[in-house]
Amino acid sequence: MDFTLHVWRQGTPGSKGDFETYQAKNVAPSMSFLDMLDLVNEELTRDGGDPIAFEHDCREGICGSCGMMVNGMAHGPEDLVTVCQLHMRSFSDGDELWIEPWRADAFPVMRDLVVDRNAFDRIIESGGYISVRTGSAPDANAVPVPKPDADKAFDAAACIGCGACVAACPNASAMLFTAAKAGHLSYLPQGQPERYERAIQMVHQHDEEGFGNCTNHGACQEACPKGISVDYISRLNRDVLRARLAGVAFDST
Amino acid sequence: MELDAKIPSGPLADKWDLHRFEMKLVNPANKRKHQVIVVGTGLAGASAAATMGELGYRVHAFTFHDSARRAHSIAAQGGINAAKNYQGDGDSIYRLFHDTVKGGDFRSREANVYRLAQLSLNIIDQAVAQGVPFAREYGGYLGNRSFGGAQVSRTFYARGQTGQQLLLGAYQAMERQVAAGTVIPHLRKEMLDVVVIDGAARGIITRDLGTGKIEAHVADAVVLATGGYSNAFFLSTNAMGCNVTASWRAHKRGAAFANPCFTQIHPTCIPQSGEYQSKLTLMSESLRNDGRIWVPVRAGDSRPPHEIPDAERDYYLERFYPSFGNLTPRDIASRRAKEMVDAGHGVGPGRNGVYLDFRDAIQRLGKKAISERYSNLFAMYEKITGEDPYTVPMRIYPAPHYTMGGLWVDYNLMTTVPGLFAIGEANFSDHGANRLGASALMQGLADGYFIVPLTVGNHLAEVAPGGVDADHPAFRDGVREVEEVQERLLAVNGNRTVDSFHQELGRLLWDLCGMSRSEAGLKEALAKLPELRESFWRDVRVPGSGDNLNQSLEKAGRVADFLEFAELLCWDALERDESCGAHYREEHTTPEGEALRDDERFSHGAVWEFSGVGHKPARHREELIFEHVPPSQRSYK
Secondary structure (H helix, E strand, C coil), rough: CCCEEEEEECCCCCCCEEEEEEECCCCCCCHHHHHHHHHHHHHHHHHHCCCCCCCCCCCCCCCCCCCCCCCCEECCCCCCCHHHHCCCCCCCCCCEEEEEECCCCCCEEECCCEEECCHHHHHHHCCCCCCCCCCCCCCCCCCCCHHHHHHHHHHHHHHCCCHHHHHHHCCCCCCCHHHHHHHHCCHHHHHHHEEEEEEEEHHHHHCCCCCCCCCHHHHCHHHHHCCCCCCCHHHHHHEEEHHHCCCCCCCCC | CCCCCHHHCCHHHHHHHHHHHHCCCHHHHHCCCCEHHHCCCCCCCCCCCCHHHHHHEEEEECCCCHHHCCCHHHCCCCCCCCCCCCCCCCCHHHHHHHHHHHHHCCCCHHHHHHHHHHHHHHHHHHHHHHCCCCCCCCCCCCCCCCCCCCCCCEEEECCHHHHHHHHHHHHHHHHHHHHCCCCEEEEEEEEEEEEEECCEEEEEEEECCCCCCCEEECCEEECCCCCCCHHHHHHCCCCCCCHHHHHHHHHHCCCCCEEECCCEEEEECCCCCCCCCCCCCCCCCHHHCCEEEEEECCCCCCHHHCCCCHHHHHHHHHHHCCCCCCHHHHHHHCCCHHHHHHHHHHHHCCCEEEEEECHHHHHHHHHHHHHHHHHHHHHHHHHHHHHCCCCCEEEEEEEEEEEEECCCCCCCCCCCCCCCEECCHHCCCCCCCCCCCCCCHHHHHHHHHHHHHHHHHHHHHCCCCCCCCCCCCHHHHHHHHHHHHHHHHHHCCCCEEEHHHHHHHHHHHHHHCCCCCCCHHHHHHHHHHHHHHHHHHHHHHCCCCCCCCCCHHHHHHHHHHHHHHHHHHHHHHCCCCCCECCCCCCCCCCCCCECCCCHHHHCEEEEECCCCCCCCCCEEEEECCCCCCCCCCCCCC
């Protein structure tokens, strides 16, 4: 298969970028999208050019490193895959492919398709954990967890922190990411003591980072490679409301 | 080189307890004066950083990723062992200890393994308290499964994402300490050297992968949690970034390297589909609980699998090993698959796989039950291959996966360089010559949460905090040397890409130092490696410059280190003139074709001392003493 690629190239953070056009020739349908980019990069390097920078690591859809817009869709056209799991058989011979980095103010471009997603770490830092010291845990079976709750916690915990939800959202909101972590912990008995403070703190940090507000488009759910439901956003909104009604205030320390 | 494993005296079951009492403590008020560097934020590194932060040390956590959550621990699918005996099926700390020593083919330290089995209990408690969503039964209690050849159900799991969930638990614990100010994260910083002053580790040199800046970082102790080196083989199950650089550069600064030839080949990976491929995908070996492995009896049989009647199928693992069948340990399952493919029985387009078939399990248990157990793995397989495993048997083939070898450490997980510790896959300690399934997560977290935070304290109790700064000549020299290597790489400007060298190295190692090894093959590899290394430095092309994000330059540095390290790997495989566990020497087999150990000559850890690039390193020995599990020939028949 042959493809024409239009790839966003940008040298450094803050510099002006533009689309460059490349030909990807003799691509096997069994190649992953990133195998195809590797092929283009090998050729670019041999020809004295500058290979396209993109983030990737595990190449099996779990580390959350990779991610790019392919023809305007986060992780490309297939459902429930990251771009490393997208295969070229999903496209037709001769297709034109527009490849761009995640676009969001809170994810500044570092180079080409690489963006800085540290804002996600800071959202976790603000409360996306259960405060338990190493060594102070009771026996693992001391607290049974109803299986339906455990399953709901798990569905949210499947988030890989790739940022597709932000890239897909017209507001560049990170509410699905934030709600997935808050939701994971809020379904578990171990997560109850800090549940409402966590909701307040994480949403505050989300806004601080410059992510937009959620206006219920649902594009995040569609783009999410792990199929995380927007229901978790509703749940987080309820928790924030309950917290405010109960007088839980933002703690700036 | 003096090797003292510092195994505490006393009865096996009391050693760790007694040792904790004997270790020195750091006064709580002094802890915050001590800086500790942790390199790597996988299970071992993140859990160590979190715990040392909680204890009050000032911890600097380094990762070359954009976030601490990306480390390759995240990809572990199957599970984590713990001797909880929640199933009441006869498990115990002693049984887990026994199985691990035996599974490692009697090449690990009894005292370390026993401690690991003890701590396995605490890990599960800690993870559940953090909110790790392990599988549960309808009553709300934790579920278990049997895994990787164990005859008890001691494996805790979280769908096919156990590594991810455990890593997120450790990452979140670490981020909590970041918020508390006790852990300072250093993201996108790759460690390129250890700084040793007066014989002790006092810091590291890093490159900022965004700006290219080479920086010196000072500390009172350095903990390496930098993973394994399977990517020396180019094609492996490891993430693309996994590398040997941190361990190798520590080795060049004096840290001994132990048993590098103990490299595990995982039996259930998706076969390579083409030359372009740079990464192989692992399918959890939990699939072997219900899948049956077979090849056509007739070599070269190209009929589709459903047209091959049962009488013409060879369920070879069930035939060779009637009692363990498809659940034989990884090394055996891998080797037998290779034999079948080498003998022409391979299946699939490349004739490079064997079948893993769920037909009988689906008939017995129903499609729904199989789907509940493996749906995510089946979906993953279908995404990659385009074939539906409910109707067409999976194709699998072995691939390099985990490295049991690593930096030599004593019972305190300290290397031969005082103040330099190695934890998780980066050290050599607990798995001997072969790691059992679901034991890597266990070891990484035991080291990180429960062992190294205490043993680092024991070391720091004798070190006055501070004392040196980044202006010390050793740091200035370290920065300059790293800059020089980088400039050399950029200056070659040859004709070949970094990947093309990595690929060539991988093929050479896979052919000559892979699943089976011979004296002639290893000597051939040792003759070829220096040529390959020289041609790399003569002909590699690294585009771009050093002062910004340059992924080719990052890769080039790692491949340069793999090229040096590969010789050590081959030396170790050559000098270990026996077969054991994952190290299979063609000259040493039983009449049935199993690995034949030579306990008279090789009941020891091989501990290598660096003596210059291209020079044969010096081999030392740590003798192993088995007081509780008498060495026997493994039998899974």
